[in-house]
Amino acid sequence: MICHGIPDNYILKDGDILNIDVTLYHQGYHGDINETYYIGSLASSDPDSVRVVETARQCLDLAIAQCQPGTPYRKYGDIIDKHAQSRGCSTVKTYCGHGINTLFHCAPTIPHYAKNKAVGEAKPGTCFTIEPMICLGKSKDRTWPDNWTSVTEDGSRSAQFGE
16 A cells, blocks of 8 residues: 555454654644554565665655755655665655645645655745655555555565655
């Protein structure tokens, strides 16, 4: 699963990885944060699970390290995609980071892939998320019939971290 999964009766088992995405609406502002967790020792000892989870975290950290006024929004995608590819992973292009403001998922748009066409640059006081979605296989996604849950088309694992 890439993102937006709706909880159901599935019972987590040793070897799964789980992304938890929490949205907050506080004093008129929308924001969100997410992390991916290992479920049990099988997940934390599986090389592919570790590679995708740790790559997603590293991608976020590398992008955050470049946050400062004047940084073009498109640059974060170049940083994320370069690192993901160096680890044999791909980057989802369908979803992106976004502004934190009174509108949910507002501008600016922060793509997580290289050679994107995002316009603008960070200005003092601008508040936005960076939340790369990293896959072991191909990044092509599909949405389930619930019109919300997004999964990898090839069934590969994915991980996400967002701040």
